[in-house]
Each structure stands twice: as C-alpha cells, then as structure tokens.
Amino acid sequence: MKKGEERVPFSLPRLSEDEMKDKLDAMYRHLSQRRSVRSFSPEPVPMDVLEKAIQIAGTAPSGAHKQPWSFCVVTHADLRKQIRLAVEKEELLSYEERMPQQWLEDLQPLGTDHVKPYIEEAPALIVVFKRVYDLSKDTGKRHPNYYVSESCGIAAGLLISALHAAGLATLTHTPSPMNFLAEILGRPDNERAFLNIPVGWPASDATVPNLFRKPLNEILIHYPNPEIK
Numbered sequence: 001m002k003k004g005e006e007r008v009p010f011s012l013p014r015l016s017e018d019e020m021k022d023k024l025d026a027m028y029r030h031l032s033q034r035r036s037v038r039s040f041s042p043e044p045v046p047m048d049v050l051e052k053a054i055q056i057a058g059t060a061p062s063g064a065h066k067q068p069w070s071f072c073v074v075t076h077a078d079l080r081k082q083i084r085l086a087v088e089k090e091e092l093l094s095y096e097e098r099m100p101q102q103w104l105e106d107l108q109p110l111g112t113d114h115v116k117p118y119i120e121e122a123p124a125l126i127v128v129f130k131r132v133y134d135l136s137k138d139t140g141k142r143h144p145n146y147y148v149s150e151s152c153g154i155a156a157g158l159l160i161s162a163l164h165a166a167g168l169a170t171l172t173h174t175p176s177p178m179n180f181l182a183e184i185l186g187r188p189d190n191e192r193a194f195l196n197i198p199v200g201w202p203a204s205d206a207t208v209p210n211l212f213r214k215p216l217n218e219i220l221i222h223y224p225n226p227e228i229k
Helices: 017-031 047-057 077-098 101-110 148-165 179-185
Strands: 069-074 124-131 133-135 142-144 191-200
Touching (some): 047 124, 047 148, 069 077, 124 148, 124 179, 148 191, 179 191
Antiparallel strands (some): 124 191, 133 142
C-alpha cells in the first residue's frame, strides 16, 4: 500500500445552529479587528509563538497534498537591514517606473512609498517561499508540485489569522520582483519568494488608515438565483 492510500476514520463535532453562529460571530468580531500595520515595536516576539503559528499554517490544504511551502523566520538585525535595502531598491523602481498611474493613485490614500522602515524595525520577518517542484532525496529527480500559488495563499491566510489570534500585528508585503529574498536567504533553486510578512506588536504610536470592509451583500451571491434563467 502506497503512502496516503490508507484510510482512517474522520468526524467533526456536530454543533447546533446556535453554536455554529456563536462561534462564527466570535471569529468574525476577532478577525475584523485585523489590520495591516507599518509601525512595529522592536520588542522580540517569542519564537515558540511564531513556530506554532507556522505549524498552524502547515495544516492548509494543498494540491495533491504536496505542501509546497517553506517559512523562513528572519530575526537577525543585519539580515533584516539587508532585506530592507534590497526591498527599497526594487520598490523605488516600482514607484518611479513600473507602476501605472492608476495604481499610484489608488495607493495615495494609504500613504505608502518606497521607504519601508518596518522591514528593519519589526522584530521578525516570516518570508513564505513556494516550492515550484521537489527533488527526490534518492535520485535527485524533479517532482512537480500542483496549484502551488493557491496552496501557499491558503497557508499564508491561516498564518496571518494565527498570528492575529496571538495578538501580533502583521503586514503582507509583496515587493516585485522578489528574487533578492531567495538570494539573501540562500534558498534552493526550487523555491520562489511568495510573501514577506513583518511580525510584531504594534508600536505605541502606531496608526492605521480608517478603512471599511465591503458589507456582506457586496461580496455574497446566492445560487440558485431566481433571476437567472
């Protein structure tokens, strides 16, 4: 019998409708407080907390159960500074040459620019890499991975939710291109940088834009829809 062919029993606790609603109401109230933060306290974050959050991220579903992700925790100050310098070099090109005018206008209310002090100020960075293929330990032969970006996106969502549950602030940072992250961190050829997540407690004077999320009726479409014939 091949690995994974064995079947084991599975069940979930059957909750009443009220219990389901209560749990989801509490979860929504909690996650609706999550915000992207760009000003961090330098206070170190317990490493076992970061490790547990990454372990939770690793429970995400993935194409063919390949689990095509690596999570690199960067706490060394010199490395964070090196990453910041590389980030700002790429971001300056993006803001001055790569981004179309509409994109720049959409970013203007958020007050962002190519200067990224939070990369260095946050006590930890979690850099998510996607593994585009794996290598056999025995033969060195390439084995493809499937739905890699989708799988890593789901894992990153769980990671951010877990960190928020621990009372930590995060930012989803995606400088483009991100090849420099693999070079700085010495990652293997089969990995590509997917997401850079600064993590920590918000600075005492941290602020965030006064944004509003779309209401349910703008993101939910029910089917069957009697108006569709």
